[in-house]
Amino acid sequence: MHLYQVVKRRQLAPAIVLFEVEAPRVAAKVKPGQFVIVRMDEKSERIPLTVMDFNRERGTITIVVQDVGYSSCMINNLQEGSSFLDFVGPLGVPSDIENYGTVVCMGGGLGIAPIYPIARALREAGNHVISILGARTADLLILREEMAAVSDEVVIVTDDGSLGTKGYHSTGLDQILAQGHKVEVIWAIGPMVMMRAVARYTKTLGIKTIVSMNPIMVDGTGMCGACRVKVGEETKFACVDGPEFDGHLVDFELAMQRLAFYKDEENRAKAHGACGQEGGH
Amino acid sequence: MALKIPRHEMPCQEPAVRAHNFDEVALGYTEEMAVEEAKRCLQCKKPTCRSGCPVEVLIPDFIKQVAEGDFLAAAVTLKEKNSLPAICGRVCPQETQCESRCILGKKGEPVAIGRLERFVADYEIKFGESHGEKPAPTGKKVAIIGGGPSGLACAGDLAKSGHGVTVFEALHVAGGVLMYGIPQFRLPKEIVQTEINNLKEMGVEIRTNEVVGKITSVDELMASGGYDAVFIGTGAGLPYFMGIPGENLLGVYSANEFLTRTNLMKGYKFPEYATPIKVGKKVAVLGAGNVAMDGARTALRLGAEEVSIVYRRSREEMPARAEEAHHAEEEGINFRLLTNPVALHGDEKGWVKSMTCLRYELGEPDASGRRSPVPIPGSEFELEVDTVVVAIGQGPNPLVTKSTPGLELNRRGNIVADPETLATSKAGVFAGGDIVTGAATVILAMGAGKKAAASINAYLNGENRSH
Ligand SMILES: Cc1cc2nc3c(=O)[nH]c(=O)nc-3n(C[C@H](O)[C@H](O)[C@H](O)COP(=O)(O)OP(=O)(O)OC[C@H]3O[C@@H](n4cnc5c(N)ncnc54)[C@H](O)[C@@H]3O)c2cc1C
Ligand SMILES: Cc1cc2nc3c(=O)[nH]c(=O)nc-3n(C[C@H](O)[C@H](O)[C@H](O)COP(=O)(O)OP(=O)(O)OC[C@H]3O[C@@H](n4cnc5c(N)ncnc54)[C@H](O)[C@@H]3O)c2cc1C
Ligand code: SF4
Ligand code: SF4
Ligand code: FES
Numbered sequence: 001m002h003l004y005q006v007v008k009r010r011q012l013a014p015a016i017v018l019f020e021v022e023a024p025r026v027a028a029k030v031k032p033g034q035f036v037i038v039r040m041d042e043k044s045e046r047i048p049l050t051v052m053d054f055n056r057e058r059g060t061i062t063i064v065v066q067d068v069g070y071s072s073c074m075i076n077n078l079q080e081g082s083s084f085l086d087f088v089g090p091l092g093v094p095s096d097i098e099n100y101g102t103v104v105c106m107g108g109g110l111g112i113a114p115i116y117p118i119a120r121a122l123r124e125a126g127n128h129v130i131s132i133l134g135a136r137t138a139d140l141l142i143l144r145e146e147m148a149a150v151s152d153e154v155v156i157v158t159d160d161g162s163l164g165t166k167g168y169h170s171t172g173l174d175q176i177l178a179q180g181h182k183v184e185v186i187w188a189i190g191p192m193v194m195m196r197a198v199a200r201y202t203k204t205l206g207i208k209t210i211v212s213m214n215p216i217m218v219d220g221t222g223m224c225g226a227c228r229v230k231v232g233e234e235t236k237f238a239c240v241d242g243p244e245f246d247g248h249l250v251d252f253e254l255a256m257q258r259l260a261f262y263k264d265e266e267n268r269a270k271a272h273g274a275c276g277q278e279g280g281h
Numbered sequence: 282m283a284l285k286i287p288r289h290e291m292p293c294q295e296p297a298v299r300a301h302n303f304d305e306v307a308l309g310y311t312e313e314m315a316v317e318e319a320k321r322c323l324q325c326k327k328p329t330c331r332s333g334c335p336v337e338v339l340i341p342d343f344i345k346q347v348a349e350g351d352f353l354a355a356a357v358t359l360k361e362k363n364s365l366p367a368i369c370g371r372v373c374p375q376e377t378q379c380e381s382r383c384i385l386g387k388k389g390e391p392v393a394i395g396r397l398e399r400f401v402a403d404y405e406i407k408f409g410e411s412h413g414e415k416p417a418p419t420g421k422k423v424a425i426i427g428g429g430p431s432g433l434a435c436a437g438d439l440a441k442s443g444h445g446v447t448v449f450e451a452l453h454v455a456g457g458v459l460m461y462g463i464p465q466f467r468l469p470k471e472i473v474q475t476e477i478n479n480l481k482e483m484g485v486e487i488r489t490n491e492v493v494g495k496i497t498s499v500d501e502l503m504a505s506g507g508y509d510a511v512f513i514g515t516g517a518g519l520p521y522f523m524g525i526p527g528e529n530l531l532g533v534y535s536a537n538e539f540l541t542r543t544n545l546m547k548g549y550k551f552p553e554y555a556t557p558i559k560v561g562k563k564v565a566v567l568g569a570g571n572v573a574m575d576g577a578r579t580a581l582r583l584g585a586e587e588v589s590i591v592y593r594r595s596r597e598e599m600p601a602r603a604e605e606a607h608h609a610e611e612e613g614i615n616f617r618l619l620t621n622p623v624a625l626h627g628d629e630k631g632w633v634k635s636m637t638c639l640r641y642e643l644g645e646p647d648a649s650g651r652r653s654p655v656p657i658p659g660s661e662f663e664l665e666v667d668t669v670v671v672a673i674g675q676g677p678n679p680l681v682t683k684s685t686p687g688l689e690l691n692r693r694g695n696i697v698a699d700p701e702t703l704a705t706s707k708a709g710v711f712a713g714g715d716i717v718t719g720a721a722t723v724i725l726a727m728g729a730g731k732k733a734a735a736s737i738n739a740y741l742n743g744e745n746r747s748h
Contacts (some may be wrong), residue, residue: 029496039453043545045555046453086453088490122382145577218546218556221451221492222678223518224538228529234524235529240680254529257631261531265557272552 004038004087007060009080012142015067016110017076018052024059026089030247032117033095033212033244036061038222039086040078045071048217048239050114050189051090061089064113064142069266073275091220092243099126100184104176105151106132106169106198108190112143114212115189120150122187128152130181132172134190138163169194170201183207188247192256199247209248213238215258230254283689288390291320296611300581303465303549306608307371311351315400319348322392323383330394333382336362336728340379340394347397356405359398364434367406367472368459369724370399372571374602376465378724406475406615415484416443421741423507424449426493426681429457430723431514431714434730435737438598440483442738447508448485451492451572451680452545457516459723461545462537464575466582470544493563496681497576499688503709510709510737513696514730517675517715523567527625528671532561532633536568536576543579545700561667565636567622569599574606576670585668588614593621593641593654619654623661625669638666675720685710695719703733704740711737 009187013143023108035050053062067073078084105123107115112133123129131151136140136159148154155172156164165171169188176183186209188198195211202209215227215238222240229238230251236242292308293299299306310318322344330340339358346355359366373379376396383391386651421444425432426452436446454460456473482489493499493515502508520535522528539558540550548558560583569592580588590609592599595618599606610616619641625633640660647653677694689697689706696705696712703711713729715721 025496027490043547043554081570086490088451088453088492090495091492102456218538218541219452221518221680223524224541225535226538230529254631257531258529260630262557262559265551265559269552269555269557273555 004084006080006082006084009078012064013140015076016140016142017063017067018062018064018076018113019075019078020053020055020062021084021087022059023061023087023089026087027054027056027059027061030054030061030090031094032097032121033114034090034092035220035243036063036087036089037091037217038063038075038084038088040071041075041085044074044085046086046088046093046218046220047071047075048214048220050212050243052113052116054117061087064110066110070181070269070273074273077275085183088220091239093241095187095244096120097121097125102128102130102181102183103182104130104132104173104186106134106172106186106188106190107141107147108134108188108194109136110142111188111190111194111212112141115187116143116146116150116186118189119147121155123150123152130155130176130183131256132157132169132176133164134158134169134172134194135163136160165273169198171264173198173201177205185210187212192252192259193205195247196252199250199252203248206237210244211250212243213245213250213255214243216261286317286321288321288393289314289396291393291396291606296608296613299466300612301581305469306466309403310396312350312404315347315352316350319397321346321385322348329382329384330379330392331382334379335722336731338379338398342643343401344392344394344397347401352401352404353409355401356409357402362383363398363724363727364437365430365476365723366398366726367402368430368468368476369444369727370395370397370402371468372463372602372722373724374406376603376721383487386400392713407585416441418445419443419741421445421509422447423737423741424502424506424511425514426499426511427451427457427516427714427716428455428477428487429491429514429515429516429714429726430459431716431726431730431733432457432517433511434727435512435514435713435734436485437480437483438731438734439737440480440485442734443653444738444741445483445613448487449493449497450487450489453489454545455487455489461541462572462575462739464540464544466578467575489645491603492680494684499681499685499707499710509741510711511734512730512737513681513705513710513716514714515678515681515716516726517720518678519676520671521674522671523673525622525624527627527633530625530627530633532559532667533669533671535623536566536572536670537675539576539670540572543583549583556660558583559668560585561589563666564588564668564670565591565617565622565664565666565700566670566672567591568674569594569601569606569616569618570672570674571601571605572675573670573672574601574609574614576672578605578609578612580668580670581612581614589617589664590614591617591620591622591636591638591664593619594651595619595643598651599709606619617664621654621656622664632667633669636666636669637661638664674675675715677716677719682716693719702736703729704736709740728747
């Protein structure tokens with residue numbers, strides 16, 4: 001049947017791996033901001049992963065996976081030549097790419113991977129793209145060259161100051177605004193706490209901010225409702241209505257709570273499967 | 282004479298045992314039981330039973346063959362009208378369909394048509410030979426969107442006519458609700474997969490992992506995909522919530538999520554299978570249809586201590602199959618009838634812990650003829666819960682319909698199709714099953730698939746039946 005073979009594997013950081021996977025039908029259609037759902041074998045979970053890159057000629061999709069638990073650890077153990085059993089996509093609504101003027105693309109930690117195709121598309125659409133890349137420490141700051149190639153300017157921030165400016169994405173944004181840039185829209189993708197902090201800050205500044213939500217999912221087609229997020233007064237299904245939403249309207253507290261739904265089971269899975277034991281590496 | 286033989290009960294696992302496993306509850310007739318039960322049929326000249334079956338199975342004919350012990354011939358007779366008898370025999374609401382019209386039911390108990398159907402189909406799966414002969418190809422291609430009972434039935438009939446058939450299925454396996462919704466203990470997944478393998482042997486191509494509306498579209502399939510016609514059978518897969526406060530608390534599931542994790546992803550075998558399912562001690566299931574019964578009985582099997590069905594009407598109005606409600610009760614599910622929640626409450630970490638409910642009484646009959654439930658003022662009470670499964674209904678998923686310009690929908694979002702031909706407002710595009718009717722039954726979906734296959738055949742042969 002279908003073979004979703006890994007044609008390239010590259011370790012980007014201690015627990016972060018990039019995979020280029022053969023999936024020609026997905027590659028033909030995918031747009032920035034969309035995701036896929038993968039399964040490794042008959043017993044695996046369905047794992048949602050954002051598309052980092054695609055090559056329509058080669059028929060491949062690139063994903064970047066961070067080992068945070070049992071399934072992501074199993075994926076990261078895959079080698080070149082091995083295959084995924086299932087690879088569904090493209091899912092979700094593509095990013096709203098148009099010429100806004102000056103846009104800021106913020107990637108935090110692993111979130112730099114999904115921001116990459118969005119930055120590229122925004123730049124191709126004529127925007128002046130300023131990227132703010134952040135991580136806890138220099139070692140974890142992935143895809144610097146790739147981001148530089150698709151941005152007009154790059155600002156780097158690290159929590160510990162080991163690379164770029166010491167501080168957070170808001171620190172980077174302050175720098176940009178101090179230089180006199182008029183920022184029309186911000187895309188912010190990264191851990192929930194980062195997106196929440198950015199959205200809170202930009203709300204006070206009145207700058208439209210789009211975030212990409214990553215709730216727990218099962219089918220990814222709007223059938224199960226596991227992925228519901230509260231946006232303003234409405235409940236939305238992130239897999240079909242999102243994953244991108246207006247960051248000023250998202251209920252992050254609820255979203256963070258909901259991510260903890262299977263904490264006990266996740267620990268059991270790790271103990272059972274003996275993958276992802278070491279935690280943060 | 283025939284009247285004197287009582288209807289044969291079907292052997293089942295003991296309630297106390299089965300409440301803790303996922304094996305099939307009903308065990309099916311033995312050959313002797315089937316023959317004896319078949320002999321109860323009066324072989325009516327004007328068999329009223331048939332008019333109760335949505336696809337008019339040749340009921341007396343197949344039952345006669347069972348009585349004569351010719352089970353494989355009975356299977357052929359059954360399959361003339363019903364492509365999925367092993368499934369329908371198990372899940373049809375016989376008490377409101379075929380068996381409700383059996384003449385024997387007037388004075389005593391009707392012939393157990395469903396159980397006989399199940400027996401014959403199972404016998405054929407075990408002992409029958411596959412009829413793998415492929416008809417001469419017509420060179421025409423048809424795309425089927427959705428691998429549920431409507432799509433599978435349509436695919437089967439079209440393949441028999443020699444058309445090239447491709448089924449596009451969003452999930453990683455075909456089968457629709459039969460795979461992700463209806464639990465293993467009621468419909469073993471092996472049976473569904475046997476039916477699907479038969480289709481594959483007939484040359485039907487099943488493309489799993491392909492979400493139409495995303496990876497391709499109806500227009501694209503017809504313009505550049507080389508398909509001469511399309512059948513849409515995407516079902517009613519969009520879960521409804523009540524719209525009351527607290528529905529996003531942890532521990533609140535849609536029935537679809539709860540059942541999908543358990544059935545499709547085999548969460549009941551966690552951690553061997555990696556998808557977790559979490560059930561607490563006190564579970565409330567909202568609703569009283571088949572979906573609710575499945576949710577409640579699944580919760581019990583996953584280890585819940587107390588499981589309640591919470592429903593705002595009374596027992597009589599419960600839409601579930603009689604057998605399921607009966608089995609649920611035997612297994613110890615509570616029925617909290619004339620009760621409805623108005624709000625869910627959580628603890629400081631966001632886990633659901635209780636539910637405020639109102640009591641109801643039955644008032645005057647409403648438009649549907651059912652007595653409508655009326656809340657009793659001041660009857661609020663708290664129900665302690667740690668898991669809530671919402672099973673109040675599903676609507677049409679808009680992924681396909683939204684991405685298909687020119688497709689007429691009704692105000693609920695269902696596709697409008699001609700009741701006779703199942704043709705939609707778009708030439709060459711047909712639709713059937715739950716996406717047209719709203720959430721209904723397997724047999725109606727299967728029947729729609731067959732009907733659409735006949736129209737598609739006519740359409741492809743140039744007989745302009747579609748408009
Ligand atoms: C639309 C979408 C896009 C995503 N894109 C990527 C991506 O490009 N790269 C990547 O590495 N990860 C991505 N994720 C997250 C990824 O799906 C999860 O990390 C993965 O499912 C965790 O599975 P696990 O068994 O390894 O960990 P688990 O043991 O299940 O979970 C470990 C911890 O991770 C968190 N978690 C669990 N499920 C999710 C989830 N669905 N999303 C986020 N956190 C979760 C929880 O806090 C949990 O405690 C995305 C998620 C979504 C919904
Ligand atoms: C839990 C539960 C229990 C039930 N119990 C009974 C019972 O006991 N008896 C009975 O008669 N009926 C029962 N029903 C109802 C019955 O299952 C449905 O009426 C029937 O399955 C409808 O068939 P369908 O082919 O229209 O759709 P479905 O079975 O819903 O199948 C639709 C298929 O289309 C796929 N799909 C959807 N969108 C897309 C897309 N964009 N691209 C590709 N594929 C897509 C879906 O993944 C799915 O596989 C039950 C339903 C549920 C949920
Ligand atoms: S298909 Fe269903 S309704 Fe028809 S005869 Fe069989 S069990 Fe009865
Ligand atoms: S109505 Fe009953 S007795 Fe008569 S043919 Fe049908 S099943 Fe037999
Ligand atoms: S993941 Fe199931 S509805 Fe979104």
